[in-house]
Amino acid sequence: MTTPVSISLTVNGERVEAHVLPRLNLADFLREHLKLTGTHVGCEHGVCGACTVRVGGEIVRSCLMLAVQVNGAAIETIEGLSDSGEIADLQAAFRDRNALQCGFCTPGMLMAAQDLLRENGKPTREEIREHLSGNYCRCTGYHAIIDAVENAALARTEPQA
Amino acid sequence: MSSIRNPETLSALDRPNSYIGKTVPRPNLDRLLQGRASYVSDMELPRMAHVAFLRSPHAHAKIVSIDAAAAKLMPGVIAVVTGGELAAVITPWVGVLSHLKGLKSAPQSAIAIDRVCWQGEAVAAIVAISRAAAEDAAEQVAVKYEELEAVADMRTALDPATPVIHSSLGDNLAFERVHDAGAVDQAFAASDAVVEAEFVFGRHTGVTLEPRAVVADWNAAEARLTIYQGTQAPHMVQNIAALHLGLREQQVRVVCKDVGGSFGIKVHIYADEMATYALSKLLRRPIKFVADRVESFNTDIHARDHCCKGKIGVKRDGTILAFEIDDLTGIGPYSMYPRTSAIEANQVVNLVGGPYTSKNYRARARVVFQNKNVMCQYRAVGHPIACSVTEGLVDLAAMKIGMDPVEIRRRNLIADDAYPCASPSGLRFEQLSHQASLTKIVEMMDYQALRADQAALRKRGIHRGIGIASFIEVTNPSAAFYGVGGAKISSQDGVAVRLDAQGSVICQTSITEQGQGSEALTAQIVGSVLGVSMDRVRVILGDTDMTPYGGGTWASRGAGIGGEAALQATKVLRKNILDVAAVILQSTPAELDIVDNAVINVSDGAFRIELNELARIVYFRPDTLPPGIQPELMATKHFVPREYPFAFTNGVQAAWVEVDTDTGFVKLLKHWVVEDCGTIINPQLVDEQIRGGVVQGLGAALFEKCIYDERGQLTNANLADYLVPMSGEMPDIDVGHVVSPTKESELGAKGAGEAGTAGAAAAVTNAVNDALKPFATIITEIPLTPQVILTALGRI
Numbered sequence A: 001m002t003t004p005v006s007i008s009l010t011v012n013g014e015r016v017e018a019h020v021l022p023r024l025n026l027a028d029f030l031r032e033h034l035k036l037t038g039t040h041v042g043c044e045h046g047v048c049g050a051c052t053v054r055v056g057g058e059i060v061r062s063c064l065m066l067a068v069q070v071n072g073a074a075i076e077t078i079e080g081l082s083d084s085g086e087i088a089d090l091q092a093a094f095r096d097r098n099a100l101q102c103g104f105c106t107p108g109m110l111m112a113a114q115d116l117l118r119e120n121g122k123p124t125r126e127e128i129r130e131h132l133s134g135n136y137c138r139c140t141g142y143h144a145i146i147d148a149v150e151n152a153a154l155a156r157t158e159p160q161a
Numbered sequence B: 001m002s003s004i005r006n007p008e009t010l011s012a013l014d015r016p017n018s019y020i021g022k023t024v025p026r027p028n029l030d031r032l033l034q035g036r037a038s039y040v041s042d043m044e045l046p047r048m049a050h051v052a053f054l055r056s057p058h059a060h061a062k063i064v065s066i067d068a069a070a071a072k073l074m075p076g077v078i079a080v081v082t083g084g085e086l087a088a089v090i091t092p093w094v095g096v097l098s099h100l101k102g103l104k105s106a107p108q109s110a111i112a113i114d115r116v117c118w119q120g121e122a123v124a125a126i127v128a129i130s131r132a133a134a135e136d137a138a139e140q141v142a143v144k145y146e147e148l149e150a151v152a153d154m155r156t157a158l159d160p161a162t163p164v165i166h167s168s169l170g171d172n173l174a175f176e177r178v179h180d181a182g183a184v185d186q187a188f189a190a191s192d193a194v195v196e197a198e199f200v201f202g203r204h205t206g207v208t209l210e211p212r213a214v215v216a217d218w219n220a221a222e223a224r225l226t227i228y229q230g231t232q233a234p235h236m237v238q239n240i241a242a243l244h245l246g247l248r249e250q251q252v253r254v255v256c257k258d259v260g261g262s263f264g265i266k267v268h269i270y271a272d273e274m275a276t277y278a279l280s281k282l283l284r285r286p287i288k289f290v291a292d293r294v295e296s297f298n299t300d301i302h303a304r305d306h307c308c309k310g311k312i313g314v315k316r317d318g319t320i321l322a323f324e325i326d327d328l329t330g331i332g333p334y335s336m337y338p339r340t341s342a343i344e345a346n347q348v349v350n351l352v353g354g355p356y357t358s359k360n361y362r363a364r365a366r367v368v369f370q371n372k373n374v375m376c377q378y379r380a381v382g383h384p385i386a387c388s389v390t391e392g393l394v395d396l397a398a399m400k401i402g403m404d405p406v407e408i409r410r411r412n413l414i415a416d417d418a419y420p421c422a423s424p425s426g427l428r429f430e431q432l433s434h435q436a437s438l439t440k441i442v443e444m445m446d447y448q449a450l451r452a453d454q455a456a457l458r459k460r461g462i463h464r465g466i467g468i469a470s471f472i473e474v475t476n477p478s479a480a481f482y483g484v485g486g487a488k489i490s491s492q493d494g495v496a497v498r499l500d501a502q503g504s505v506i507c508q509t510s511i512t513e514q515g516q517g518s519e520a521l522t523a524q525i526v527g528s529v530l531g532v533s534m535d536r537v538r539v540i541l542g543d544t545d546m547t548p549y550g551g552g553t554w555a556s557r558g559a560g561i562g563g564e565a566a567l568q569a570t571k572v573l574r575k576n577i578l579d580v581a582a583v584i585l586q587s588t589p590a591e592l593d594i595v596d597n598a599v600i601n602v603s604d605g606a607f608r609i610e611l612n613e614l615a616r617i618v619y620f621r622p623d624t625l626p627p628g629i630q631p632e633l634m635a636t637k638h639f640v641p642r643e644y645p646f647a648f649t650n651g652v653q654a655a656w657v658e659v660d661t662d663t664g665f666v667k668l669l670k671h672w673v674v675e676d677c678g679t680i681i682n683p684q685l686v687d688e689q690i691r692g693g694v695v696q697g698l699g700a701a702l703f704e705k706c707i708y709d710e711r712g713q714l715t716n717a718n719l720a721d722y723l724v725p726m727s728g729e730m731p732d733i734d735v736g737h738v739v740s741p742t743k744e745s746e747l748g749a750k751g752a753g754e755a756g757t758a759g760a761a762a763a764v765t766n767a768v769n770d771a772l773k774p775f776a777t778i779i780t781e782i783p784l785t786p787q788v789i790l791t792a793l794g795r796i
Helices: A026-033 A078-084 A088-096 A106-119 A125-134 A143-157 B007-013 B029-033 B131-138 B184-190 B234-245 B271-283 B293-299 B343-351 B383-401 B405-412 B434-445 B447-459 B518-530 B558-585 B611-620 B683-702 B755-771 B786-792
Strands: A005-011 A014-020 A052-055 A058-061 A074-076 B049-055 B061-067 B077-082 B122-128 B142-147 B173-181 B193-205 B213-219 B224-229 B252-255 B287-290 B302-314 B320-330 B360-368 B463-475 B493-499 B505-509 B537-540 B592-595 B598-601 B607-610 B634-639 B647-659 B666-676 B733-737
Touching: A014 A026, A026 A052, A052 A106, A058 A106, A078 A106, A088 A106, A088 A143, A088 B029, A106 A125, A106 A143, A106 B029, A125 A143, A143 B683, B049 B131, B049 B271, B049 B293, B061 B122, B077 B131, B077 B271, B122 B131, B122 B271, B173 B343, B184 B302, B184 B320, B184 B360, B193 B383, B193 B683, B213 B271, B224 B234, B224 B271, B234 B252, B234 B271, B271 B287, B271 B293, B302 B343, B302 B383, B320 B343, B320 B383, B343 B360, B343 B383, B343 B463, B383 B405, B383 B463, B383 B755, B405 B434, B405 B463, B434 B447, B434 B463, B434 B647, B434 B666, B434 B733, B447 B463, B463 B755, B493 B518, B493 B558, B493 B611, B505 B518, B505 B558, B518 B537, B518 B558, B558 B592, B558 B598, B558 B607, B558 B611, B558 B634, B598 B611, B607 B611, B647 B755, B666 B683, B666 B755, B683 B733, B683 B755
Parallel strands: A005 A074, B049 B287, B224 B252, B320 B360, B505 B537, B666 B733
Antiparallel strands: A005 A014, A052 A058, A052 A074, B049 B122, B061 B142, B077 B122, B173 B360, B193 B302, B213 B224, B213 B287, B302 B320, B463 B647, B493 B505, B493 B634, B592 B598, B598 B607, B647 B666
16 A cells, blocks of 8 residues: 555646556545646535546546546546636636636636536526536536536537627 | 715716626626636645644543544554644634623633544644545544533423533523513513414524635744634634734735635635644744544534524504514634624624514523534524524414405505614614515516416416515624624724826725625725726735735625725825826826726816826836925825614515425525615626525525434534435526615615525525415425425325
8 A cells, every 4th residue: 555556647638657556536636646636626525626627538427536547547637628728618607707716616617517518509507507506616606617617618519690 | 776976976986987887797707617716715825834733522521631642653644633732823713792781601622632622623733744644643533531411402402401501600591682672572462463473493504515615824024913714803813812822913925826615604704724823833844734524513613503482463454563572692612703693693692673664572592502513604694593483473363364465464564665764673774764675575576467377376286486675784883793892803994096107906805705705796896996997807805914914804884995995096096097097197186087098188078198008108218307205106095984783674575485394305496585785796706696696595495404313513514414405306486676775885885695594495495484384384484495484284
């Protein structure tokens, strides 16, 4: 348990080689080893969703996954999605609607919202509420977040001018 | 919406291109949206070590011995420090205020010495190169305890048979307040109906998504401590840290960058944070403490935990004649420092019956010690208790005399033209708008149509209910809150604004940002008053070295107090700029104005000089100005309300719910709020404060409760068992406004941060009771869990 294990993976498109203790979780690996602090740790037991990242295209709670489990995987974090521009419209919708206050839940919330919009381009408010139910927000009361995701979805499905 | 302003003040607030009253995005959002914020939990410093606290598993126990020998040998361990050892660098404190007469508490240490008084109190600090190494070593610290009887139930805390937690205090009563106004006994005797009920409020907590976090960095060579902390009140932290570490305030700098949620949780001084400051001084290196979620549940202040008997007397025509309450609350083993744990009960006494004309009011509040986690001020301090008791009693009275809940309120709420006036507890109201707010919410929700829906659905066995709750809210607190009681918590705030060398503005303010929009509203005010675009205004906050002295952001004070300071400082800067412009342009200040980042003629709006160019002349070519002209392109102003101790606001909430009488589940269908926070600087930010506040109130109403067993053990200290509102179960929330600006300030803004939380639980509880009307049961306990509802229905 105390012997470091070699892992090799890509994070936001960059190759990463590391030696990690088997007990190190993915959230701590991203934050403490790679200094990608946009992934937040809110509960460390898989409830709050603040640590949501993409592993192989699927969203996961990085506090519930070990770093050794992502050997060979492609990880995407909020920093990667921001730099690639993939969620620029969603971020703009959050900004315009003030769908964040303290911002601590926001990276995970954006990850989950983008996951929904990739699966379902025209979600109803109920579907948005349901999909985001694993991401806690203590500031907004959710209404603005639902509005922002709905607005982003509508804008994406509007015919291009 | 009407307010008359004289032309001079019109120029400051209603200028061309004013941002006041407009929805504009907050300037600091991109770093939060891109995961590039600076939360304390993200921070790292050279030589930084991490502390983990070993915490008591017992609610009440003597510490017989602590053996840290094995722990000190663990890999990566730097030190293991006990309470006695840490006492060499930090003194204990007592959480009392002199204006809360009779309030008593016992000295509390940063780390427990000899005795632990709640499950979760720290008994040793383990400092190591990583948090994981510190936690590994914590498991090796052997503590021998001798368990003592725990005082768990506040209802028996004052019984003679119950052990006294702090023998030096004589009993477990921390504070008692009695209030008697009017002629209460005669009023009850004259009432056609008198209704009594006991209201029970669960203990809950803030669950900030980022737990409390601090990095303390003692630089022995500079003899200076820098504290990086997610706090709402940096100058208060500076004062307290200096006081107990034996330093001058100028030896302590408090820096507060991004904060992952606060809600009143991060406005207090916690023992483990004090221990972290002290450890840094002791070990002469940066120390980081980030609470994990279990620690958060066990040590972040809890809130509420009240049991309040209430009584109302009413005439057949609906006239409310009297209110009476007897409130009991348990605050844990110590009154919190430095704001104390008596404020909430005091506030309950102040606020009950506040919206109504009835002058007969008797109240008693008792605050007792118990061996549970500390309890203190959380968002909307006392308001949800007072509102739920008052509005619950009003609904019970209406039910008893067969009157519609809206009608009984219409007949008793203070008339909108009756101000200024005072409440039976002595609160002074400058201008409220209860009646207009009630009228507005009845329209927004289409009350009559909802009642028709309710009746139609009732026939199909669907039980829906409507709940209404009027409320008052304490905002813009003056020194009356803490300063008069001896606490060094500033009620004034300061703002410094300066024009930089490129014609942009740097604004330093003593209010802080935890997501409410302090930075945005400050930039809106500065930009509007000066005549520059918001993108030219940079706001600096959260740093005791860099900002004027002030209170910070709590008790809904940022916009009303800090905003006014920003307005006044910017007016001075504007005058100073126009004075220089007049010299440069060979004009007079009265003939000039600043619009869109440039000086123009008042007469024809013609462009005269860009601020960029003016700044260039002032900073780099002062030699071209006439002799004796020394421009001052920086101005500082402070503000504190003086006429009213608090700027009261008001509002009303309504809930539309469906109760499943088979499962006991409550479905929130819709929620409405009308509130009056005076001048609205940014409508979107106000609405989102309201919505967020409502949902925290809904959490308390339906889900959130710290469940303790009879031995004082917190049994649900994790996010799987402690339920908070999720998006799937929250309703859409419609927000409307009535605007009654305060005349205490030119800005006219009052606060909006507590309004949502103040009335949400009362509205939902009234709605649930309305839904359950056919079942002849009344529930006066929150959270309204399925168990509570099915028990009331006799189903379990």
